[in-house]
Amino acid sequence: MAITFTQDPDSALSEFQRNGFFIEPDLFSEDVCLRLIDAANDLPSARDGSLTPVMNPHRINPVFEAPMRNPALLRIMERILGGRVRGLQTQFFFGRPGTQGFTIHQDNFYVRSPHGAFGSAWLALTDVDPENGSLVVYPGSHREALLDVTPVEQPSTFGQDPNANCQEAKLPPGYNPLSVTARRGSVVLIHGHVAHSSHDNTSTNRFRHVLLMTYVREGVDYRTGFAAKREAFDVYDDAATG
Template sequence: MTVQVQFERTTPLTEEQIAQYKEDGFIIIKGGCSDDLIHTFNAHIHAIRSSDEMPDWAKPKKGKEFIDDNDRFSVRLFNPHLHDGFSLQMMKLPIVRGSLAQLLGDEATGVQSMYFYKEPNSPGQAAHQDYYYIRNEPNSLTATWIAMEQVNEENGCLWVIPGSHKLGVLSHGAVKNLQEHEAWTDEVEDVDLSKEIPVIMDQGDILIFDSLLIHSSTRNRSNRWRRSYVCHYIRHDSKIEREDLKRKISLV
């Protein structure tokens, strides 16, 4: 039996959507993932983290240190695509590959993945630009943020400043509001954060945004989780500085 593999690249974005991305620095693909796919992936990640024989790569850790087992479902799962086939395929979704190629003008490659839990009452991350943490040249860094359930202001959605990607690379300093945000990150400086707007998403929606877009998240004030799968990509011809992210994953 011959197995056929489909390598043809899709072009899911309209000219209007591409123009909106260039203007705002972000775009939402509504219903980019089916409910079945979302439920299956959530259950898969839960099975990994709930296993009595959890592999070392999946254990909750901060920095290089493993932390308490009670944090199985609070600490993000970092770079699962390097170890888990399902996570890898979620990074390589055809709708993502096609959209990124349209926005970047050529094939993208994956460099990082993170599965976030964001349990009730957990804090968010202060306003920042992804390029500050992941330097690459020429800069083509782009993020996809898949909503693994409904996301709104109550359970700590993202907030963005439309058009802020046009400001260039900005300075970052200490986090100011430690009641709202994690202390271990940095916060963009000299920017009017009152211009931030909430990014409301339904389960399965895919947010794509530029690495220079100013964005943040708020504390989860609900009794619901706010799970998400976030991947970062660069164009195949860009070079990344961080040693731990130098491995490029083809999306083909």
């Protein structure tokens, strides 16, 4: 049986600390996932047809904040980040067919919190595999400091964040890419420094719906960001189950 935080949190934490990421399966029910996808149909980029990622949808509809309050997820994030946490940011990805994936990057490059104090929970709302745009992770790269980045040509922004592919982290040699397959309801836990990217969605009819939720350890500094406008918020009051 695979190790999970639910059944063996110490072993799961060791695996996360070794690789810089971890897949916690089936943390959210199918009903929760479908409810989030349905709510996304009222987000601005769904209404205008562009289906580009929506930054901080929890400020538009509290349904997108509810998963961050899931007690099981909060316990995991506390273990990963080393103490009580605050919510920092959400982002909804439609991942329509034809959408290009992200270039190699580290999430904390943008947030600038202390090493190990910031992390992401990437909730797969549909089954995700390389065909429809799964993550590509470089295990062990979270031990690196923040990497230098270099500008790259971005041939298309179809369905994608305009900033997704305009630069790329310069990863030292020796790290091997690993494609991450995740079932609906599973959460990919991502260390703030682990280098990762994503596949293009090459499918003909499979969206890659994902809700990204980021957390920061209470009391640490972070960068608010020009586009993200991050603002830490409480995730413990009226904790919801999912």
